[in-house]
Amino acid sequence: MYQIEYDGDHMVIRCPRRLVGDTSLSRFLGDIVLQSLMENAQSAETASRMARQKRLDEIPKGIALLRNPDFNKGTAFTEEEKDALGIRGLVPPRVHTIQEQIRRVLENLRRKPNNLEKYIFLTGLQDRNKTLFYRVLLDNIEELLPIVYTPTVGQACQEYGHIFRRPRGIYISPHDRGRVVKVLRNWPHKNVRIIVVTDGERILGLGDLGADGMGIPVGKLALYTACAGIHHSQSLPVALDVGTDNEALRDDPLYIGVRRPRLRGPEYDALVEEFVMAVQHVFPGALIQFEDFANRNAFRLLQRYRNRVCCFNDDIQGTAAVALAGLYGALRLTGGRLQDQRILFMGAGEAGLGAGELVVSAMTAEGLDPQEARSRCWFMDSKGLIVQARDDLNEHKRVFAHPHPFVADLASAVETLRPTALIGVSGVAGLFNEGVLRTMARINDRPIVFALSNPTSNAECTAREAYEATDGRVIFASGSPFEPFTYKGRTVRTGQGNNIYIFPGVGLGVIASGARHVTDEMFFVAAKSLAQMVLPEDLQEGMIFPRLTRIREVSLKIAQAVAYVAYRSALATVDPPEDLEAYIQSLAYVPEYESYV
Template identity: 40%
Template sequence: MANAYNILNDPFLNKGTAFTERERESLGLIGTLPNKVQTIQEQAKRVYEQYELRPEGMQKRKFLMEIFNTNRTLFYYVVEQHIEELLPVIYDPVIAPAIEKYSEIFMKPQGAAFLSIDNPNDVKASLENAAGGRKIKLIVVTDGEGILGIGDWGENGVNISVGKLMVYTAAAGIDPREVLPVSLDVGTNNETLINDPLYLGEKHARVTGERYYDFVDKFVNIAREVFPDVYIHFEDFGRDNATKILNKYRKEIPVFNDDVQGTGIVCLSGVLGALNISKEKFTDQIFLTFGAGTAGMGIANMMYREMLVEGMDPEEAKKHFYLVDKQGLLFSDTAGITPEQKPFVRDRSEFKNADELTNLEAVVKAVHPTVMIGTSTTPGAFTEAVVKEMAAHTERPIIFPISNPTKLIEASAANLIEWTDGRALVATGVPSAPVEYKGVTYHIGQANNALIYPGLGLGVLASEAKLVTDGMLSAAAHSLGGIVDPNEKGAPVLPPVSKIQSFSAKEAVSVAQAAIDENLVAKGITDAKAATEKMKWIPKY
């Protein structure tokens, strides 16, 4: 009976009512399940019908998580059947309130490893215990400081690691038995959490400085010791730490930071898709990044590197970028400039009215951007006046309000289309419904990192790449940016989430091929397509 109990309570082994009569007999399951043996298709139909009965949002997600915790194969089978509908529920935007309520609604740890800076000697045991003997190839780790657009949520942020890994499997077929969500609990500066008796994390201010970096280093080193081939995805670290941590490890082991690199890649893909439609040159674009934090600087850097790939002189390329933050245009003498911002700031001598460039509209009037990307988490920042001013100086303005969740978006797609008389090429960070305007249906691309990181991860893991290079990231961007149909009226600048599995596979091949070309792969891997197909996991019994 103990054996039956263990099987039925292990989400990787449990098939529920799909266990055959022979399996029930050999595994000691006789009498532990209803007599009817169902196919996975029959199970999935029942699950989806029950899902539809749940109220929108958190209740639907809670039901799906019950399936996730019970039967991983069935969970991913259902998600793949309804991926466009379910992706926003298991990940963004519904994951935001799920993170805020994590400690209150906690039921199961969902296979995560919880590491505390107050118990650094437990790191190895924690990783081994959470893995439970599984061979881990992919870790998504967060310290919970910069969760989506909602900030510091401490230990609750582990949900973002769980959600990201769900997307890796649903979109790219990463084997769920080989992934591990990790939380680095270094405290929180969120007083609401510290004062909440139900909060499950360490109740003290965030640890910073040398002790913090030593803890991150300990995690990375032990993770690579316990799981020698692991690919580490850093997620939602704070703006002061994200780039610093990425740069420390990216030349030594395969690592990726979704906020620094993923957002940049998907926005580059979107711009490439938009330029396929407008027939304009990449090197002619003027970029304005509104929000110069981790994501904003990741975007600026990715666009800048593409300028260099196109053959532009580095100093000339930098002149195509303008950073705007809450204080306005960033200048070389602006207080608090970060190392990531420094290469792109401007000199006041370039402008006759430099002291007046303290808001977005004034900057747009002064610099005439052709591409404007918002990561500011300032709702409504792309006003009608700002958008019309931009559109007055470029035929096809490229406007990406990508802050999320929905309540923080800089402008709606419908307003952007209307304010530019249908000329804007738009992508949003959250799902947007098609926009009907003057007889044309405009399909809105979603600048969701989920379009990028699953295929990238599959390519990295399939090729057993030793590093994740700029060349591999560029290959991912071009792979995605080349999918749109430039001749279709109202065509999106990015492919729809409904096709995420097919283009993740295409992207993985491009990434693996780039790794092969750079001689960064394991011995014997010479065929990118064969390697990615061999790696792909399919949800079936």
């Protein structure tokens, strides 16, 4: 006689037309509706109670909970949680808010005598309470980034064996050949979506630090969580401990790695191959980020795997994108087009050559012939200007070798080539001396100078040096931050051209779309998106990158652009959402305490 159906959030009652208006039937149906609603409410309450109980069963109890950084809240457990989780009496009686806990953290942090001690303190916090650690980091990113990452992470890696507290990540050595799959399965989290891996041979500009280079993957992944909202349980730091040629480390009794010279040749390649294939087996579809590999391996590993698995090299591709974004930002101040620039790169390693290739792609996109675009990018290495007459160039350098007389020193190269932009990726401090900077100022109304080498001690020049030598006309950016300073009565804040602006957003976009591969176009759109995020008031203060306080906003915008490329290029394995922006926003982890009861 009648039917009750559900249409979305609404109940629909269907009955014969002749019965419409029958008051007795209306009362009867009203009782049926009320009974149905009560049953649904009881069912929903039961489901909710079962879900809460399931969640409660998954959480460690007692002292094990307080020692688990994924679940621990410290002094923020509620009275109900203390009873349900068996920790009453194990934590102080007072219940603190997360804001009160942040106040305590910052008070203790700022008492530390130097940045390395601050790094150790924050590492301890991360080991105790990850939610609080990421809340503190996200809310104080400008203050804490130089501690969690460059420049302090460089010093931390140099002393890693001496400040080691507890292991993080996975170490894979030649002793693990044939069982890397088993080693990866020891990781407690099974939904890993992103892996940062290093072999420690070229840590920042500090050289071979072997297994002590683990500080770099750990730091990078902390930034993935803070800056892009990728949950910490979805990330895995990996150190390929293939030995070290740093004899001082091998002789250090507190060194944490294997004591042997570096593995080379086919044995090295076989271990890397086993690792990459093991990832496909244990964590299928996970993004692999190669980090701080030496030039001899970085280019060829990227070439070998980029079309086989989902991977990228941050030193090659991430640095390229941030350099290109800086050039776009500088052109907002100088006017003109990218294709009209003449760029001199000081340094012809991973960062420099990767940036050159991306700049050529960008110039070509503006309509320039590819060969003409290459002719506008010049390189110097440790031996001098890269020109066709040199017979000591590898294949990556040779594509940028132009017909020109050889020039041995940077000052002469700047005088001869008259570049509009000078980009330092050499890892050698002080190369942009006063003479070089004054020449750049003489041949350009607004000289573009990027000293991108990390850490700060390796920067080609300081921000103040660049301003003073160019009468304040320079457009400057650096890889590590410089403190604001006063120049001719005004406060100058210079932009930090650090990969932190690029890789978190790229990683989130790849994860969101389930991209099978990471393409150069993704880094191109990341650079354009980053440049568009710079506000007019930033430019007025001398900054060509957005303020770090907007890093979440920047990363989400880049992720959206990267995911769009994945969908347009048929590389995505996740169905396209109706609202891409809202979907990506929904993926971002917010470090807040959740209720356990």
